[in-house]
Amino acid sequence: MAFLYKKTIKGRTYWYVRETQRVGDKVKLKWQKYLGTADTILAKLDKAERSGQPLKMQTRSFGALFAAHVLEKELDTIGLVDRIVGKGKRETGPSVGEYFFYAWANRMIDPKSKHALEDWYKNAAVEHIRPVDVKQLTSARYWEKWDRVSEEHLEAIQDGFFRSLWEDRPVPPQTFLFDTTNYYTFMATKTASQLSRRGHSKDSKHHLRQVGLGLLVDRETSLPLYYASYPGNMHDSTLFNQVIEDMIPKMTGFAEPDKDVTVVFDKGMNAEDNLAVIDGCPGLHFITTYSPYFMETMAGVSLERFEVLDIPKNQRLKDKGLEADRLLAYRSGSELWGRVRTVVVTFNPVAYRKKIRDLERKLESIRAELLSWRRKFRDGERHWTSPQSITKRYKKLCASLHVSSTYYRLDFEKGKMGFRKDQGEIHQARKLMGKTIMVTDNHDWDTEEIVLAALDRYKVENQFRASKSSSHVRVNPIFHWTDSKIRCHLLTCLLALTGLRLLEIKVKGKYSGRVIMEEMQNLNCVITWAKGDKSPKVQIEDPNPIQAEVLKALGYAVKDGWVLQI
Template identity: 35%
Template sequence: MAGLIKQMVNGRPYYYAIETKRVNGKPRVVSKKYLGKLDDIIRKVTEPPRPSSVKSREFGLSAALLTITDKLGFVKLVDDVVVKRNQGATVGQYMLVAACNRCSAPTSKSKIGEWYESTVLPRIQNIDPKLLTSQRFWDNMDLITQEEVTELQIALAKRVVEIYQVDLRVLLYDATNFFTYIDTTNPCTLPQRGHNKQKRTDLRQIGLALMVSREGGIPLFFDVYQGNDSDPVEFDRLIREMIQHFNDLFAACDDLTIVCDKGNNSQKNLQTVDTSPLHFVASLSPSHLKKILTVPLKDYQDCRQERLKSTT
């Protein structure tokens, strides 16, 4: 029989749960468990139990990224273009996980599963982190052809502009490169040796060209190219491809201007600029401005228009 008793210790009441049984015909206490003070008992009854262990999961950025990609219909967009058998996670889901990882805490493909498990994503996407191995990513990425990459880029850029009403009147362009640890004997042609920005000329590099909106710096157009291509060569190629693929998008925007630096200057690029429907603003090296360099600074005036504030 169970019961509750109170015992006074140094003038303070403490409570115990006891169980009594008859032993040899006489009642005996066979079990006695300390419950604490009356306040302790009330708290244990009315409040939920405290967890024995706590694991935190990254939530904020992952949830924000999922909100954006859901609005863009990113996964469906990829899966509609890239064909895959009904086998595990889709290509779109793999690409979404890779993109979230790149935005949040970039890791190698072999570490994505570990990162993924530290976020709230498994609860939302219902993908087992153990399945996110580097081999699974390579298998799914191999399913995407270069033509499909271009198709997805065009569709996604147009969707971003439409949904978020991106102002295309001014676009900012720049190109860079980054070194890799791809072995010299690897037959892939994209990584090449060239003039590396980080001075690692001993390693093969890959070029990346990017064009973003002035407002918000939203990336809209990109190109990944061989590491030994010069900036002027890539600029000419990207501008021609942009005009070809996004002509309808540009036609809806009056006076679209592309801003770039002097690293893209060449006679061929000047001809490309002159014959294109776009406007361009680019810098020149001092050697091209010898006469202007002789003008004293006191003869210059600030531009008065609000959009040209702080410009001379």
């Protein structure tokens, strides 16, 4: 920290600003700036006052936090949380709802740990947007407030938030997308937790404990309607079985009355019990994918029976002269899960060529290894004399490359090792490549409608990708050590994710949430202190075109250094 330093030379006093630092056991000068004598310092101040220059100036980040504040006025998460959780005995400082707001606003803008939140808000113009004593925004205060939030409270908050979000939407949802992901934690093995468990990590962090999240979004807007946290070792189909009955009232309740609705999900959720629940709900339909390996007859239908789909992507490929890359489809029916379903098989030529190249590369890699192993077997090298051991190594190699061990046949006749490709197995695998199977009970839908709805599942995947972004939301990694805090953390992240998506909708999809936040973070306010003023003067910088467009979408504009409602 800089400080004033006085020197007396030949009876005269001179003033400096200097900063020191400790190096080992000695204090050394870091830097020093000469100010002058007391008279010259006073003269400089007088000159500054006469010229109208301020005594002090500061800049603070304004735009992004202001956008979050405007969204909060629309969503009223503070009021919702406070109505459900209530006020604690002798509670002081910000309410529980305000703590949630300051958490999700930060997650939406520039995610920081609760420990770093206080310093982050000190550098934002929070006192000029939504005044708060930032000294209260400490990690200790967060844990104290969140200790009062139960799992039942969080379920009520979720229900109230999504109900409020969808009450005023101009177009009710009709098709829903559901998928799951997981987030890794650094929670120690011995720390008790029902949520944080070791399982298959979708971020390849298999050695760490995971927390799962299931998310239901509207197909048209990508806005969420429901989410559920679950143990990281739970299979997707088991989760779907547990939450489907909770999701049905959300889907039918938010949709237009007396209109059928459809939920789209991945093959990982397929199970007879899950489909039975959907079949038993009038007006609810589904679209799911199905593994070609479990429906080889239909997936192996000749491409001559496939037709070019009339979808925008194929039209764009045709315009570019890439007719050979267009998506093809074959439609039929089959009995699955106790009923006749409509089945659509699609063929993607681009994906087919990619998979063929990948398979050939892997087969060549396996062949090179087998040649090496055959030499070692022939020479009787140590650990390479047992056919059983070599066969076991071969299967392990195939598993690591994610290919079937049936593509090569090994034999050890007459004391010699041999191997050959099984062309029949490889040919059968080639027939399934580039194929995707979609199953639905929407028998009256066009083939194009079914395919487009199934392909739109990327929208919920994009939401997961946004939730794992290092720039915004950033659920990963979870630095919380109790299930109750993990659930509170997930709620704040979902609120932030919703806020970003609302901003994208308000600018009509012209900019991504990431671009909006990055631009708005660079919209600063200038705070000046002048002699005689009781309070500082605050002025907003002139916004650039993107910043002005975002402000306009929120209903505001900057005029003469002030943010005014349009």
